[in-house]
Amino acid sequence: MRIATLLFILVFTSSFVAGPPIVDKKIIKDDLPFLVEFYKTRHKNPEISLQEKGTSKALATELRKVGFTVTENFGGYGIVGVFKNGNGPTILYRTDMDALPMYEKTDLAYQSQLKATLNGEEVGTMHSCGHDIHMTTWLGTARAMVAMKDKWKGTLLLIGQPAEEIGAGAKMMLEAGLYQKFGVPNYGLGLHSSPTLPAGKVGIGKGFVMASSQSVDINVYGVGSHGASPHMSIDPIVLSSMLVMELQTIVSRNVKPTESAVVTVGTIRGGTVGNIIPDMVTLKLTVRSFKEEVLEVVNKRIKEIARGVGIAAGLPEDKMPEVIIREAGPANFNNPAMTSRVIQSATSAIGKENVIDEEPVMLSEDFSYYGQTEHKVPTVFYWLGTVPDARMKKGDLPGLHSPFYYPQPEISLETGVTVTSQALMDLFNTKM
Ligand SMILES: [Zn+2]
Ligand SMILES: [Zn+2]
Structure with missing residues (x-):
């Protein structure tokens, strides 16, 4: 009709x-x-x-x-x-x-x-x-x-x-x-x-x-070397592995239990072959939450944990992990x-x-x-x-x-x- x-x-x-x-x-x-x-x-x-x-x-x-x-x-x-x-x-x-x-x-x-x-x-x-x-x-x-x-x-x-x-x-x-x-x-x-x-x-x-949805990139730097001489390196792959595990504690330990958030590491890239320790690894994360104040807590902890892992590995100040936080969609x-x-x-x-x-x-x-x-x-x-x-x-x-x-x-x-x-x-x- x-x-x-x-x-x-x-x-x-x-x-x-x-x-x-x-x-x-x-x-x-x-x-x-x-x-x-x-x-x-x-x-x-x-x-x-x-x-x-x-x-x-x-x-x-x-x-x-x-x-x-x-x-x-x-x-x-x-x-x-x-x-x-x-x-x-x-x-x-x-x-x-x-x-x-x-x-x-x-x-x-x-x-x-x-x-x-x-x-x-x-x-x-x-x-x-x-x-x-x-x-x-x-x-x-x-x-x-x-x-x-x-x-x-x-x-x-x-x-x-x-x-x-x-x-x-x-x-x-x-x-x-x-x-x-x-x-x-x-x-x-x-x-x-x-x-x-x-x-x-x-x-x-x-x-x-x-x-709300926010992307975070983390560049983890290190000192590269031959894979057979790890003592000559600061291995960013090991460092990144620790970082990924540490990031899991943000939602479980830092966000108030009655609130909610997600921290997901969606990609981790570094290195070319098995016998080279690379000098850089990049991680890409998505962060989700409902409230602005929760997002602030998560972002603060991501930065602190990244720096903490860098310090523990003995990285010099100019090689600390770099955290790039992108604008969040509300x-x-x-x-x-x-x-x-x-x-x-x-x-x-x-x-x-x-x-x-x-x-x-x-x-x-x-x-x-x-x-x-x-x-x-x-x-x-x-x-x-x-x-x-x-x-x-x-x-x-x-x-x-x-x-x-x-x-x-x-x-x-x-x-x-x-x-x-x-x-x-x-x-x-x-x-x-
Ligand atoms: Zn869609
Ligand atoms: Zn859609």
């Missing part, structure tokens, strides 16, 4: 309905064939971070078709769609657009065969983080909200964000002047595909839901009042049994930036269940970024559009 026809029926029938606005599930169901097709096209054509040219074009084109004013290439390939619908709050709803540089191994009929170039090398491309589901849910919600525009008043601010996987896109769009140019929203909403929740359910947590905090409202919306839309109180995770997501500017926009980021029934029953649950991950499109999209539209509609009609 065409949107115009749907709109007519809706306007006609809604004048007889009293009480808080409820999403019209028929509008969403009737739009599903279109959305599933759109989803499969996106899944087949993934573009990696900072290369989302065709993807953003497709989204911009579809938004314009339903009446949004669209700005393209805003902060990289970012797009901003505005739909003004009378006086009311402004609500930001964001999707990310990028895929990952990896080969898909799902064997789906619509699996990605595309390749891209990354740092001069050919790589596969795959939507293994479900950003194709996010984009299609976002487009479906835009279409549904326009079709139901007599049920709400305000401005819908839709963000198509590039480069989420490298933690850069949200910052790029904010630094391009997102809030200065399009206004500071009253609320911000976002969602992420869940690789553990069944399609048809959503997970919504209150407070901290995703961690944690995602679900504003409690707004979260309560969104939980009510989801419950009324898909039933209490399908709304899960989800635990926080140490993954991170740069959606957090939208709520961390000086304006402190209240935000909610929720999990959209995507796991197909058969996989759920078998317990076959590949995680995000796995080459085997894929969502069940129909149910995930229907649930995503229904819950998001209901949440937006309720927020447009709520005074907080």
